[in-house]
Amino acid sequence: MAKLSLNALSKRFGRLEVLREINVAIERGAFISLVGPSGCGKTTLLRIVAGLEPATSGAVLLDGRNVGAPGGDRGFVFQSDNLLPWRTVFDNAIIGPEIAGRAGAAAKDRIRQLLRLVGLEGFENYFPRQLSGGMRQRVNLARALAIDPDILLMDEPFSALDAQTREIMQTELMRIWEEGRKTVLFVTHQIDEAVFLSDRVLVLGRRPGRIREAIDIALPRPRALVVKRAPEFVAYVDRVWRLIEDDVRASVIEERA
Amino acid sequence: MRGLHFAGLLSIVAGLALWEFLSRVVVANALFLAAPTQIFGAIYRLALGGQLGAHIAISAAEFAIGYAIASLLGIALGFVMASSEVGKKILQPWIAGLYATPTIALAPLFILWLGIGIWSKVLVVIFLVLFPVTINTEAGLRTTSARLIEMLRSFGATPRQIFFKLSLPSALPFILAGLKLGIGRGLIGVVVAELFGSRAGLGRLISQSADAFNMPELFAGVVILAVAGIVLTAGFTWLERVLVPWTRD
Numbered sequence: 001m002a003k004l005s006l007n008a009l010s011k012r013f014g015r016l017e018v019l020r021e022i023n024v025a026i027e028r029g030a031f032i033s034l035v036g037p038s039g040c041g042k043t044t045l046l047r048i049v050a051g052l053e054p055a056t057s058g059a060v061l062l063d064g065r066n067v068g069a070p071g072g073d074r075g076f077v078f079q080s081d082n083l084l085p086w087r088t089v090f091d092n093a094i095i096g097p098e099i100a101g102r103a104g105a106a107a108k109d110r111i112r113q114l115l116r117l118v119g120l121e122g123f124e125n126y127f128p129r130q131l132s133g134g135m136r137q138r139v140n141l142a143r144a145l146a147i148d149p150d151i152l153l154m155d156e157p158f159s160a161l162d163a164q165t166r167e168i169m170q171t172e173l174m175r176i177w178e179e180g181r182k183t184v185l186f187v188t189h190q191i192d193e194a195v196f197l198s199d200r201v202l203v204l205g206r207r208p209g210r211i212r213e214a215i216d217i218a219l220p221r222p223r224a225l226v227v228k229r230a231p232e233f234v235a236y237v238d239r240v241w242r243l244i245e246d247d248v249r250a251s252v253i254e255e256r257a
Numbered sequence: 258m259r260g261l262h263f264a265g266l267l268s269i270v271a272g273l274a275l276w277e278f279l280s281r282v283v284v285a286n287a288l289f290l291a292a293p294t295q296i297f298g299a300i301y302r303l304a305l306g307g308q309l310g311a312h313i314a315i316s317a318a319e320f321a322i323g324y325a326i327a328s329l330l331g332i333a334l335g336f337v338m339a340s341s342e343v344g345k346k347i348l349q350p351w352i353a354g355l356y357a358t359p360t361i362a363l364a365p366l367f368i369l370w371l372g373i374g375i376w377s378k379v380l381v382v383i384f385l386v387l388f389p390v391t392i393n394t395e396a397g398l399r400t401t402s403a404r405l406i407e408m409l410r411s412f413g414a415t416p417r418q419i420f421f422k423l424s425l426p427s428a429l430p431f432i433l434a435g436l437k438l439g440i441g442r443g444l445i446g447v448v449v450a451e452l453f454g455s456r457a458g459l460g461r462l463i464s465q466s467a468d469a470f471n472m473p474e475l476f477a478g479v480v481i482l483a484v485a486g487i488v489l490t491a492g493f494t495w496l497e498r499v500l501v502p503w504t505r506d
Contacts, residue, residue, distance in 0.1 A: 050411055051411075052407060052410060052411060069413070070410055070411050070412065070413050071413055072412070072413060074411075076408075076411040078404070078407075078408060078411075080404060082404050082405055082407075082408040084405065084422075084423070084426070085503035086426050086501070086502075086503050095409070095412060095422070096412045098422075099409065099412045099413060099414045099418055099422075100412070100413065127502070127503060128503075129503060147412065
């Protein structure tokens with residue numbers, strides 16, 4: 001059975017049709033990316049899965065169960081880090097267990113482990129303002145992992161980082177993912193990022209958002225950054241780009257108007 | 258940093274020297290301008306005689322009681338306005354109206370009601386301090402970041418958890434700013450209310466000295482008030498550094 005299924009998921013904001021009949025099945029432990037031009041509804045789709053936004057029709061099934069409201073089975077990694085400025089790295093990371101009323105000694109041990117995993121050992125007592133953008137995103141990731149979710153939902157988590165930091169964070173994410181093999185749904189507008197990270201890339205078209213194609217990425221794992229220069233990699237990027245090129249041009253023109 | 262401190266000190270010393278020079282040599286009449294040395298002399302004499310301590314104690318009590326009541330009440334009203342639309346609709350016109358009104362002009366009325374003892378002054382202080390605290394508390398609670406609310410929601414936080422873990426701490430800098438604003442207003446309230454009628458207090462000292470054309474003692478009262486204002490405000494700045502360190506830079 002699929003870990004996560006989206007059945008005929010549709011979303012409207014008033015008269016604006018954002019998503020139409022999205023059908024997706026994601027197997028356990030898979031890393032799936034959603035790419036598409038701006039305005040294709042990819043973030044809305046992620047927010048519906050997270051329970052932050054209701055669907056207009058259709059269903060989100062996690063392990064066959066219908067999910068609505070946000071819950072500890074889904075961990076959300078936000079585009080902007082959304083850290084609480086008055087909390088230390090450690091206290092930010094533990095907020096999920098704390099909200100669930102489970103911030104005991106076991107949770108604290110787990111947070112320490114997670115902070116080591118994301119490369120923040122020694123920074124537990126730092127405040128967000130003392131950290132770089134990349135480090136703040138590491139806290140953001142650790143915070144989502146802290147509730148040990150069945151599935152990790154990531155909304156363009158590296159888009160605010162500079163190009164070099166972004167590449168480093170991509171490899172770091174791969175390393176962390178290889179250790180736990182959580183099911184991941186990753187939204188991005190960076191095609192190379194999607195191809196590099198994913199087992200499968202879902203390409204969304206715009207207005208209304210719908211899945212144009214699902215492309216399996218058959219690159220061997222673990223992947224190092226050099227894979228980005230391999231011809232197969234470039235071919236994948238090209239293929240995705242061709243699928244969305246017209247849509248991207250249309251959305252750019254629309255945004256300019 | 259050191260150099261900057263030094264520049265500030267130098268400015269104060271030079272200012273006092275210029276003041277001394279103007280009052281001794283140019284004006285040369287203590288009736289119109291008292292020199293700093295005369296003022297400090299007056300403070301020393303009044304302190305020695307025990308009158309100064311008594312005046313300060315009365316004014317301090319009026320300020321402290323009024324300020325404490327206004328702070329608690331102001332924060333509570335701010336909560337009500339931020340958490341209930343009906344509460345806001347009911348309170349908003351009164352808060353906004355009374356904040357803009359120079360309620361200090363009502364001091365004679367309060368004295369008529371409550372007598373010339375400390376309670377009429379306490380009431381004036383409450384009226385002056387309450388509204389900036391209420392308005393800031395409400396604004397602080399309302400400006401809670403929508404992104405951060407969403408973050409907590411994604412972890413399944415209840416509205417109560419969102420309030421205590423997010424709204425309250427993020428409103429704290431605003432609340433402190435409102436309380437800080439209240440210091441100067443409260444001090445003015447104490448003195449002006451005392452000028453209208455009182456048995457003791459720094460305002461009383463000032464009005465007595467004015468009646469007797471004793472300018473050094475009048476200035477003594479003003480200087481004590483200035484120092485009180487500076488010390489309390491500096492104390493608040495320190496408190497802000499301790500309580501809301503994330504708002505720096």
